[in-house]
Amino acid sequence: xxxxxxxxxxxMITPFTDVGTLDLDGAQRxxxxxxxxxxxxxxxxxxxxxxxxxxxxxxxxxxxxxxEAVGDTxxxxxxxxxxxxxxxxxxxxxxxxxxxxxxxxxxPYYSRPPxxxxxxxxxxxxxxxxxxxMLYDIPVRTGVRVEAETLLRLAAHPRITAVKDCSGDFLxxxxxxARTDLAYYAGCDEHNLALYAVGGTGYVSTVANVLPAHLRAxxxxxxxxxxARAARLxxxxxxxxxxxxxxxxxxxxxxxxxxxxxxxxxxxxxxxLRAPDRGTVAHLASLHAELLAS
Numbered sequence: 001x002x003x004x005x006x007x008x009x010x011x012m013i014t015p016f017t018d019v020g021t022l023d024l025d026g027a028q029r030x031x032x033x034x035x036x037x038x039x040x041x042x043x044x045x046x047x048x049x050x051x052x053x054x055x056x057x058x059x060x061x062x063x064x065x066x067x068e069a070v071g072d073t074x075x076x077x078x079x080x081x082x083x084x085x086x087x088x089x090x091x092x093x094x095x096x097x098x099x100x101x102x103x104x105x106x107x108p109y110y111s112r113p114p115x116x117x118x119x120x121x122x123x124x125x126x127x128x129x130x131x132x133x134m135l136y137d138i139p140v141r142t143g144v145r146v147e148a149e150t151l152l153r154l155a156a157h158p159r160i161t162a163v164k165d166c167s168g169d170f171l172x173x174x175x176x177x178a179r180t181d182l183a184y185y186a187g188c189d190e191h192n193l194a195l196y197a198v199g200g201t202g203y204v205s206t207v208a209n210v211l212p213a214h215l216r217a218x219x220x221x222x223x224x225x226x227x228a229r230a231a232r233l234x235x236x237x238x239x240x241x242x243x244x245x246x247x248x249x250x251x252x253x254x255x256x257x258x259x260x261x262x263x264x265x266x267x268x269x270x271x272x273l274r275a276p277d278r279g280t281v282a283h284l285a286s287l288h289a290e291l292l293a294s
Contacts, residue, residue, distance in 0.1 A: 003162055003183035004132050005075045005102055006040035007202025008216045011048040013209055013256055014062060016267035022058045026265030028069035030209075033264065035074045038216035039208055042066060043104055045079035047141065048206045048252050053270040056091060063098035077134060077204075081106030085121050089128035102132045104164060104204075109142035115150050126159045133159055134204075138166035138187065148172040155180035164204045165195065174198055189241045193218055193234040197227075206251040207241055210258050210288060236294055240287045249276055258284045 012034065015026035031042055044066060045051040045059045054062075063078055070076070078100035080091035085108070092103055108121050126133050135154065137146040145167060154160045155176070165173050166187035173195065177184055183201040186192045192203040196219055208215050214237060221230035244254045252269060257276050259266035261284065268275060 003201045005077055005134065005162060005183070005185075007219060008039050008208070008212075009041035009043055009075075009077065009185065009202060009204045010034050010039040010208035010212060011043045011046045011204050011206045012066075013252060013259065013266055014045065014049040014054060014058075015265040016270065018267060020268060020270060022054070022061065023265060023267055024061060024065040026267065027062055028065050030259075030265040031066045031069045031074075034208065034212050035070050037212040039074060039212050041075040041077060042070070043077045043079060043204050044100075046104055046136075046204075047079075047138075048209070048255065049079060050252055050270055050273070051079050051081075053273075056094065059091065060094050060098040063095055063100050067099035075101040077102040077104050079104045079106075080125075081108075081136060083108045083110050085124050088121075088125050092125060092129040092131070096129055096131050100131060102134060102162075103129065104134045104136055106136040106138065107142045107144050107146050109144075112143045115147055118144065118146060119150050119154060122154055122160065123157060126157050129159070131159065132161040134162035134164055134183075134185070135160060136164045136166070136187070138164075140166070145169075148175045151176045151182065152179055155182050162201070165191075165200075170194070170198070173200075189215070189245060190238070193222065193230055196222060206255055207237070207244055209255045210244075210262065210264075211237060211240065211291070214291065236291060240284075240291055243284055243287050247280075249280070254280070254284060257281045258288060261285045262288070 015023040017023045078095035082088045139145045162183035164185045164187040177199045186195040186203040189207045218233045256266040
């Protein structure tokens with residue numbers, strides 16, 4: 001299974017200054033750090049990148065800045081998905097102009113369209129650009145699934161090349177893997193190794209913002225044939241994955257808090273998100289330190 005995007009992708013946060021403006025210098029420094037420590041792709045302006053509260057202009061500026069920082073050493077996948085097909089197509093064209101290598105397109109959210117409308121949305125978006133698309137299935141946020149049969153039909157489109165899977169439906173994922181050439185990426189960090197083991201391409205990881213080398217080592221161990229080591233490494237990361245992604249706060253909030261504690265570029269989150277309390281930050285930092293020491 002091959003992909004134009006690589007296998008170890010970070011869903012990168014969007015750094016802001018102390019007053020909440022876009023921090024392009026910080027974005028460049030963080031992007032360079034992530035690539036140097038094991039990420040071969042960066043997904044910008046996804047959920048982790050606070051896409052609901054960044055403007056179209058900010059999204060394009062972020063792509064341009066990160067491309068300048070990483071050059072051709074990593075792929076850049078731009079989050080362009082919205083609940084409006086026309087707006088999504090416009091964002092595709094702007095991302096392409098700004099230097100993206102690919103596009104992350106989430107299922108249309110809130111309006112909860114039926115499967116035929118979701119399929120038509122993705123096709124229209126794919127027809128609007130020359131870049132490859134990664135479709136994003138995350139029903140807990142969108143309110144709709146991208147059903148396996150829909151993905152099977154969409155796989156025939158020449159620019160629909162990949163899926164970011166946050167459905168939690170391993171049976172559906174394996175059905176699509178078995179019958180298409182779509183590159184499948186785990187979108188939930190607890191599934192990184194499990195999906196990879198059944199033919200997935202890699203991951204799009206929020207936790208990679210703070211743990212890029214360790215998460216890459218999981219896949220490297222698996223590829224080398226040391227599946228027991230891969231399992232151990234995945235298991236060691238579980239407490240931090242849980243604290244970042246499943247402790248009652250959005251992953252953007254916990255990830256930015258930990259990055260700030262590690263003196264890496266992040267800054268505040270934008271409202272309506274809010275920073276966690278000091279106890280939460282201390283717990284995250286303790287888990288991170290324990291993992292790196294193990």
